Amino acid sequence: MTAPALDVRGLAFAYPDGHQALFGVDLTVGAGERVALLGPNGAGKTTLVLHLNGVLTAGAGTVSVGGLRVERTSLPEVRRRVGIVFQDPDDQLFMGTVRDDVAFGPANLGLRGRELDARVVEALDRVGMTAYADRPPHHLSFGQRRRVAVATVLTMRPQVLVLDEPSSNLDPASRRELADIVRSLEETVLVVTHDLPYALELCPRAVVLADGHVVADGPTRDVLLDEPLMRANRLELPFGFDPAAIDSLPR
Numbered sequence: 001m002t003a004p005a006l007d008v009r010g011l012a013f014a015y016p017d018g019h020q021a022l023f024g025v026d027l028t029v030g031a032g033e034r035v036a037l038l039g040p041n042g043a044g045k046t047t048l049v050l051h052l053n054g055v056l057t058a059g060a061g062t063v064s065v066g067g068l069r070v071e072r073t074s075l076p077e078v079r080r081r082v083g084i085v086f087q088d089p090d091d092q093l094f095m096g097t098v099r100d101d102v103a104f105g106p107a108n109l110g111l112r113g114r115e116l117d118a119r120v121v122e123a124l125d126r127v128g129m130t131a132y133a134d135r136p137p138h139h140l141s142f143g144q145r146r147r148v149a150v151a152t153v154l155t156m157r158p159q160v161l162v163l164d165e166p167s168s169n170l171d172p173a174s175r176r177e178l179a180d181i182v183r184s185l186e187e188t189v190l191v192v193t194h195d196l197p198y199a200l201e202l203c204p205r206a207v208v209l210a211d212g213h214v215v216a217d218g219p220t221r222d223v224l225l226d227e228p229l230m231r232a233n234r235l236e237l238p239f240g241f242d243p244a245a246i247d248s249l250p251r
């Protein structure tokens with residue numbers, strides 16, 4: 001049996017100031033699943049995500065990625081397996097050209113020459129940014145920079161991609177284009193978002209975190225249609241948006 005892409009067991013964590021942010025979180029995500037991580041401000045979503053690539057280490061419990069336990073000695077491989085696309089692409093783009101930004105990660109792994117070029121070409125192609133390879137990232141639009149940021153993570157050939165608020169600051173067309181890219185990915189994808197229609201569009205499954213606990217885990221549409229759950233957790237759909245009106249769930 002293959003190991004789940006993500007396996008979080010009994011994860012508890014308190015920040016150094018004593019604030020307990022996670023209380024015994026359990027979460028298993030299978031290979032190739034797309035899961036939305038929802039929850040109000042301060043629920044613990046970022047804290048959980050930062051455990052997935054070992055930026056934070058579990059106070060109690062365990063985190064495994066593709067069967068590999070996240071611990072000090074496994075961090076280089078864990079960070080290759082789990083790629084995080086931050087909300088602000090400028091946190092991820094700092095080289096003179098798009099090509100150099102996308103090459104940065106694999107070059108650090110020691111790839112050179114044709115092998116490195118192939119990685120860059122592949123990653124830029126997957127996000128539709130091949131034509132921009134020689135442009136300085138700061139000359140691109142915000143939506144284009146976000147796609148390049150996705151490429152800087154894909155180029156590491158991760159098993160798991162975490163997208164933090166992928167739809168923020170995108171116009172409707174860019175939002176749709178990014179959704180098409182995300183749906184085309186074969187990797188396991190965790191989407192952290194307050195944009196509930198986008199979660200429904202992208203992810204068949206949603207997990208709701210509140211006050212450091214998982215309070216719901218199920219088909220995204222069912223979660224969004226559960227009015228008491230939504231109210232209790234400060235989750236609000238945009239006015240007039242009806243999750244039941246969406247016929248087919250994403251695959």
Ligand SMILES: Nc1ncnc2c1ncn2[C@@H]1O[C@H](COP(=O)(O)OP(=O)(O)OP(=O)(O)O)[C@@H](O)[C@H]1O
Pocket residue numbers: 015016017019020021039040041042043044045046047048
């Ligand atoms: N460095 C820190 N030190 C102390 N407490 C922190 C720290 N970072 C976050 N917290 C607290 O931990 C809790 C969880 O925060 P976290 O950022 O994980 O929530 P979140 O669900 O990602 O919120 P948001 O939707 O606003 O991004 C919050 O109560 C927050 O105030």
